[in-house]
Amino acid sequence: MLNYYALLGLNFNANAEEIKAAFKRLAKSYHPDRNPENPDAEAQFKLINEAYQTLSDPFRKGMYDMELLAFVQNLKAQQALADYQKAQARPTQAYQNQDSAQSSPQERKWERKASLYTLLGFIFIFGLSWFLHHYIPRWASQHKLTQARYWYYEKQDPLEAVKCISDANYYLEDNAEADYLFALILQQHYKDYKNAIAYYTRAIAHSENSSQKSVYYQERAFCYVQLRLFKDAATNYDFAIRHAPNKVELLLTLADLYLQKLHEYEKAQHYYERAISKAKDDPAPLIGKLVSLLKQKKYEEMLPLFLQIEKLPTPEPALYYYKGFYFYEHQMNHDQACFYWAKARQMGYQAAERPYQSTCMDRE
Structure with a gap:
């Protein structure tokens, strides 16, 4: 995956002004008019322009940042696996011969203490590392997600919300709530139902909460309805019901x-x-x-x-509307059908107007 930040000579936290300045500087250097004898300049110029068009648009930048972070995390996981396999392949070094002379009781006592303190130190360092690795990123991610909700729900600013969601995914990639909020913005604000479906799918995969999954399936079903993929919508509504069977x-x-x-x-x-x-x-x-x-x-x-x-x-006016069809289709009693359609009309049921006009006007 092409790293647009590296291409422009920027770091991941570069702001809009830095991105614009880097683009202008590189565009001047690689513009085809300034490099008529360099065939690679035009290709490089196109890549620089592509990077700028993506990173200068807050919405496109948010989507790109998420994809880049996922790509980087995957590379880190692959490197960690390679390092582990390489370490396992190394031959173990032979232990050095121990001094045949017996240690004194005092020395053995201090050795036991030193071993215990070493073990306790190892446990403390391991526990601290585990805490920093698991809880700090989650806390930072949830903090950014809270800011994203504020910008979207309170300030109605989807662009700022997307920036915060991007930061939330930087700290914790498998944040189901961040994926859900981003999908909701795509669905409600941009009407981008296809990409919304993709992020609802991510949210479902990352969530372990049954009630949350029901909501995610429901929203994904709505997107399928908007795309007129009614079979897929029905499947998703069915999954939503399985996670919330009492929701009428x-x-x-x-x-x-x-x-x-x-x-x-x-x-x-x-x-x-x-x-x-x-x-x-x-x-x-x-x-x-x-x-x-x-x-x-x-x-x-x-x-x-x-x-x-x-x-x-x-009283339910729809009852009389369908009673009219019952008598019209099954009983073949047009007078009774007209009676019920007229009653539905009097109660303000607009759908009864059409069968009444086509069937009953000549009977008055």
């Missing part, structure tokens, strides 16, 4: 997706029934199941639902 909103969203976009009415009915079992007084899953039964022409199964919806404390 998720059950309804997946049921609506099967009903309205995928036209898989039996699956829609299944998820509406699961929602009904968890929210019996909620009219939304009852109406949804009613529609799925109507689409499958399971008219007899609609009757108990009519009675159940009528018992709800608040």
Whole structure:
């Protein structure tokens, strides 16, 4: 992976002014007009311009920084493995012959103390190193993530938020919450659903919290819906439900997706029934199941639902709308159908206007 910072002669923490100054200096040196006899100058100039275009755009710089950090971490891991294998391959040195003369009891006592202190010192250094390696980066990463949330949620400044997220990933690469926030910015602010999906995937892989994973799957499903990849969306909503099985909103969203976009009415009915079992007084899953039964022409199964919806404390105009279709399609009773469509219209249900106008106006 090409290191744009090294290409411009900068360090990773270079600010916008330093990046611009480095670009101007190198662009003058490698401009093709100044190097007509140097065929490599044009190629170098293009690389310098590419580096500047990336690092001068805060959003593109944030994405590039994350990719560069991941690349560097991978190189470090490979180098550490190589060093370990090289060390293992070295032949062990022979121990030197010990002095045959026996040590005195006092000397042996001091030797034991020295060994104990050495062991304790080793344990202390190891423990301190472990603490610094595991907790300090996590603390620094969470601190930067808190700043990123402040800039995005409080100040509505996605560019500053992206900078903080980039810093958070510098300290801790596998920060699921940072990946999630970056994906959310891509989704909500830039409408970049494909890259948002990639970062939601990273967040899911790095998260061990079931409730968090449910949210990540839900947001990734939303991105798939925006891309009109409804099958993938349904799969992700299903995973979200597995991590949060009692969330009625998720059950309804997946049921609506099967009903309205995928036209898989039996699956829609299944998820509406699961929602009904968890929210019996909620009219939304009852109406949804009613529609799925109507689409499958399971008219007899609609009757108990009519009675159940009528018992709800608040009158539901959609009930009369679908009752109209029940009588129109199943009973062939157009007068009764018009009666219910007229009632739905009176209650302000706009969808009833169309069947009433096309079927019932001539009957008045």
